[in-house]
Amino acid sequence: MADVQERRTDFGPPHYEQFLPPVIKENYGKWKYHEILKPGVMVHVSETGAKIWTVRAASGRLLAIDKIRTFCDLADKYCGGYFRFTSRHNVEFLLDSDEKIDDLIKDLADIGHPVGGLANSITAIVHTQGWVHCHSAATDASGIVKAVMDDLMEYFENMKLPGKLRIALACCLNMCGAVHCSDIAILGIHRKPPVIDHSRLNKLCEIPNVSASCPTAAIRPATVDGNPSVEVIEERCMYCANCFTVCPAMPLNDPENDGVSIWVGGKVSNARCEPMFSKLAIPYIPNNPPRWPEVTAAVRNLVELWAKNARKHERMGEWINRIGWPKFFKMAGIEFTKMHIDDFKHAGLTFKRSAHLTF
Amino acid sequence: MADNLPKTPQLDELEKGGWPSFVKEIKMAAKGSPMAVDLLGQLEQSYTEKIGHWKHGGIVGVMGYGGGVIGRYSDLPDKWPNISHFHTMRINQPSGWYYTSDALRKLCDIWERHGSGLTNMHGSTGDIILLGTRTEELEPTFEELAKIDFDIGGSGSDLRTPSCCCGQSRCEWACYDTMGACYDLTMHYQDELHRPAFPYKFKFKFSGCPNDCVASIARADLSFLGTWRDDIRIDQDAVREYVDRGMDINEEVISRCPGNCMEFDGKELHIENSFCKRCMHCINIMPKALRPGTDTGATILIGSKAPIIEGALLSSVLIPFYKMEPPYDDLKELIEEIWDVWAEEGKNRERVGEFIQRVGMGNFLDAIGLDPVPEMVAHPRENPYVFFEEDEDEDEDEG
Amino acid sequence: MKSVDEVADAMYEMVKDAQAVKKKLKPMDLTKAMIATYGDEVDKKLCKAAIKELINSGRCVYTYFGGSFIEIPHREGAAND
Numbered sequence: 155m156a157d158v159q160e161r162r163t164d165f166g167p168p169h170y171e172q173f174l175p176p177v178i179k180e181n182y183g184k185w186k187y188h189e190i191l192k193p194g195v196m197v198h199v200s201e202t203g204a205k206i207w208t209v210r211a212a213s214g215r216l217l218a219i220d221k222i223r224t225f226c227d228l229a230d231k232y233c234g235g236y237f238r239f240t241s242r243h244n245v246e247f248l249l250d251s252d253e254k255i256d257d258l259i260k261d262l263a264d265i266g267h268p269v270g271g272l273a274n275s276i277t278a279i280v281h282t283q284g285w286v287h288c289h290s291a292a293t294d295a296s297g298i299v300k301a302v303m304d305d306l307m308e309y310f311e312n313m314k315l316p317g318k319l320r321i322a323l324a325c326c327l328n329m330c331g332a333v334h335c336s337d338i339a340i341l342g343i344h345r346k347p348p349v350i351d352h353s354r355l356n357k358l359c360e361i362p363n364v365s366a367s368c369p370t371a372a373i374r375p376a377t378v379d380g381n382p383s384v385e386v387i388e389e390r391c392m393y394c395a396n397c398f399t400v401c402p403a404m405p406l407n408d409p410e411n412d413g414v415s416i417w418v419g420g421k422v423s424n425a426r427c428e429p430m431f432s433k434l435a436i437p438y439i440p441n442n443p444p445r446w447p448e449v450t451a452a453v454r455n456l457v458e459l460w461a462k463n464a465r466k467h468e469r470m471g472e473w474i475n476r477i478g479w480p481k482f483f484k485m486a487g488i489e490f491t492k493m494h495i496d497d498f499k500h501a502g503l504t505f506k507r508s509a510h511l512t513f
Numbered sequence: 514m515a516d517n518l519p520k521t522p523q524l525d526e527l528e529k530g531g532w533p534s535f536v537k538e539i540k541m542a543a544k545g546s547p548m549a550v551d552l553l554g555q556l557e558q559s560y561t562e563k564i565g566h567w568k569h570g571g572i573v574g575v576m577g578y579g580g581g582v583i584g585r586y587s588d589l590p591d592k593w594p595n596i597s598h599f600h601t602m603r604i605n606q607p608s609g610w611y612y613t614s615d616a617l618r619k620l621c622d623i624w625e626r627h628g629s630g631l632t633n634m635h636g637s638t639g640d641i642i643l644l645g646t647r648t649e650e651l652e653p654t655f656e657e658l659a660k661i662d663f664d665i666g667g668s669g670s671d672l673r674t675p676s677c678c679c680g681q682s683r684c685e686w687a688c689y690d691t692m693g694a695c696y697d698l699t700m701h702y703q704d705e706l707h708r709p710a711f712p713y714k715f716k717f718k719f720s721g722c723p724n725d726c727v728a729s730i731a732r733a734d735l736s737f738l739g740t741w742r743d744d745i746r747i748d749q750d751a752v753r754e755y756v757d758r759g760m761d762i763n764e765e766v767i768s769r770c771p772g773n774c775m776e777f778d779g780k781e782l783h784i785e786n787s788f789c790k791r792c793m794h795c796i797n798i799m800p801k802a803l804r805p806g807t808d809t810g811a812t813i814l815i816g817s818k819a820p821i822i823e824g825a826l827l828s829s830v831l832i833p834f835y836k837m838e839p840p841y842d843d844l845k846e847l848i849e850e851i852w853d854v855w856a857e858e859g860k861n862r863e864r865v866g867e868f869i870q871r872v873g874m875g876n877f878l879d880a881i882g883l884d885p886v887p888e889m890v891a892h893p894r895e896n897p898y899v900f901f902e903e904d905e906d907e908d909e910d911e912g
Numbered sequence: 913m914k915s916v917d918e919v920a921d922a923m924y925e926m927v928k929d930a931q932a933v934k935k936k937l938k939p940m941d942l943t944k945a946m947i948a949t950y951g952d953e954v955d956k957k958l959c960k961a962a963i964k965e966l967i968n969s970g971r972c973v974y975t976y977f978g979g980s981f982i983e984i985p986h987r988e989g990a991a992n993d
Contacts, residue, residue, distance in 0.1 A: 161576070161577070161656075161659075162659045163577055163578070163664075163707070164664070164703035164704065164707060165659065165662065165664050165703075166605060166664050166696075166699055166700045166703055167605035167606060167607050167608070167662075167663065167664060167696070167699060168607050168616065168661075168662040168663060169607070169696065170607040170608035170609055170611055170682075170692050170696060172613070172616075173607055173611035173612050173613050173616065174611055174682060178682050178683060182681055182682055183681040183687075183690065185681070185683065185684060185685040186685055186804070187685055187800045187801045187804070188684075188685065188800055189800070189801065198683055198684075198685065206683060208683070212532060212533055213533055213634065214532070214533040214534065214535045214538065215535075215633050215634065215635075216535040216538050216539070216631065216632075216633055216644070217538055217631075217632050217633070217634050218538040218539070218541040218542040218549075218630055218631060218632075219542065219621035219624055219625055219630045219631075219632065220541050220542070220544075220545075220630075221538060221541060222617055222620075222621050222632065222634070223617075223618060223621055225614075225617075226614035226617055226618050226621075227614070229613075229614045230614050235613045235614040235615060236611070236612070236613055236614075237611075237612060237614070238609060238610045238611045238612065238679070239610040239612075239634050239635060240610070241610075241639075241676075241678065241726050241727050241728070243634065243635065245634070248683070266533055266534065266537070267533055268531060268532075268533075280637065282637060283633075284565075285556060285559040285560070285564075285565045285566075286535070286552070286556060286644075287567065287585060287599070287601065287644060287645070288565060288567060289565065289567040289568055289569040289585070290565075290569075291565045291567075294559065294560070296527075296535040297527055297535075297560070299532075300527050300530065300532055300534060300535060300536075301527070301530075303532035304529070304530030304531055304532045307530075307531040307532060310532075327820055327821065328819065328821050329819035329820060329821075330636075330637040330638075330819075333819070334731065334819055334820065334825045335728065335730075335731040335827075357989075358989040358990075359989055360934045360936075361934070362934055362935060363934070363936060363977055363978075366861070366978070367977065367978040369821060369822035369862065370822075394821055396821075396978050398569070399569045399571075399977070399978055400569075400571075400977045400978055401989070402568050402569075402588070402989055402990050407564045407565055408564070409562055409563035409564045412563065412564070422725045422728045422729075422730055422731045423723070423724045423725055423793070424723035424724070424725065424730075424738070424790075424791070424792045424793060425723070425724060425792050425793045425794045425797055426769050426770075426771055426792055426794045427771065427792075429725070429730050429731065429827055431825060431827070441563045443523060443560040443563060444523040444524065444526040444527055444560055445526055445527070466764070466765055467765065467769060467794070467798065498824055499823070499824055568990040568992075569990055570988060570990050570991060571975050571976040571977045571988060571990075572973060572975045572976075572983075572985070572986070572988045572991075574973070574974065576968070576970065577964075577967055577968050578974070579967070579973075579974025579976075579980055580974070580980070584976075584988075584990070586990050586991060586992045587992065590992040590993075597992040597993070598992065668976065669974070669976040669979070669980035670938070670976075670979050670980035671980065704960075708939075708963070708964065708967070708974070709939070709974055709976075709980030710938075710939040710940065710960070710963075711980075712938075712940070712979075713979060856940055857940070861938065861978075861979045862978060862979050
């Protein structure tokens, strides 16, 4: 192996400038306005009069290198080799004329990447690794995303919703990604504390690290059947799997009890009202691969309820705040339970502290 | 290799439907990669058993760096030997996720030689994710990546790979150069990015306007939201054009203004800018008619995070307005003050937002040398448990 | 002032002792300990350089177990051959 001192390190990412199309380089910071021309297609107009057309296509986040090469071929054919990805995994082709937009859209359709996701639509679902790559996943990510988006395709490919609707999925409560501020969040949950393999724990894991890994101090050293091991104070466990990360002898993945919960009404944008966290709507839906029909039905129900009842530009959370949560639960046909009432820190701030009720 | 793919009746169901299929992607990679073949097999098993089959590794990486590689091992290595090791490499993306076909083809060629041929474009934090390789391939992959100028990103208790929206490259709303700022700070803090020295992760995210397309306020320890101090620019002709084309400006725009500071008299739109909350709604709805002002910069907020450990937090205002101009010297000084205090006093796995909750924002501001301003709070305290400091009146004669 | 190598050696001993009792140390633990031991003869910058030396020489590696630590290379529990 090369001597570490001679290696090139800390050189950082490539400078973005080399990847910018000429029209962008020339008009950097000079854009004046944009127009959405049709689903998935927009034009930005510069103060200089220059224009750039963007075609946004769906992408599943998980891409094979051969697909990336196909995108490269399309970029060569239509955009001088330049393209980009968005913060929600979509792929965008940037054209300096509008002549070949429809040809590009057709080529994208041929390789299975529909165009859309702009303005009042549902765009791609930000999501995590799931069973494809994560050790603590309580559900798969890509599979639910695929099933939910297959079902909601019409809302990706047109702009008929009252406002924007952002869906995100995290496969456990560690939440890689901003799932907790989404109009609809799908969150994988474990529901049982880890099952400890006392006979192997001391061989596979370091007991002080296992104790220290627990965010709620629920794990303490213990001798079980003569083996040095740990015990879990079950009331304190919120199933984060951090102990399992440190110690494979404490699995908490559980086919019968793992599943997903559904949260609504969050947003990150400052538009109109301040950013908000998503709130619990459905505490638990069991995993039902490969297509999670109960989850897709629940999401569709929420989307359609909001689409039918919200005012123009009103996000899910704004609509619910206007009508009140009791009406939301009634209209959505979701049972309100003890689980919906917060019992963590500052829970009191989430109680209804007025007589502002609708009947 | 495509001939001996494992049977995957469950996953095959996910090849149907209109949305791009990740199963098709894995099968595409499986034509050239035994790792992708076994991934398919193990994933089908997960779908059948409703359980994942991965173990977390905490020690693999490239020499000299402490972040950017996530160790992963199959827990069924005898059954799926080609994914016995299946480590992830996080590669620092270029600002704004722009590429040329030439650069990405080179990246794909490297990954074809050294890994599974599967990627995420992109991971949640923003990196290019190279999904799945063996321990002994990590160093050679990095060596080849270095030749095409792609460095490794962050993981663990370090500065995570900063990310930004496309900003001024293609958005008229960007109030500062997000891509430039992201690149500058990424380059300036290479050591912090590659050598974890913090209590836990630390994220910078740069959004050009309060629409916050990179969800900075929800997940960055330091959130940079573009904003402006002067007046919204109005093109009255364009306003009338929207109205003439049928927009109900009172219903769609004026009644939704959180500052209640707009009026349309049938001819002209008036905005009382001193009451404008910079929410972006009117600009979003009438992009041809309205633009942010020209005295632009960013509101800098601190402390957001997902729930683990002490509950989710949104970022809160630290600097109401900062000009965001290179070389960002006083910003870097502030960042280093924050890191100094938090690195010294923070507990293992305590994000800076949680640290501030524990020690108190007032004490934190004292420690980093920043004066309190009313923009930092939604409202002043409601409880009377004020801790008066003993030397409060010593500076009296200065006043 | 102490030299980078001296500090790196002292840090290495600390890591070794900690590992013997299955304790993990973070870079800041090492830095604080060096400042406590050597006072004005070291500072944070020197400690940072010493940690870099420790890692670049291969004597120690960064590890991640719910937070980043510095350890002497070893085979981890989760590893497969």
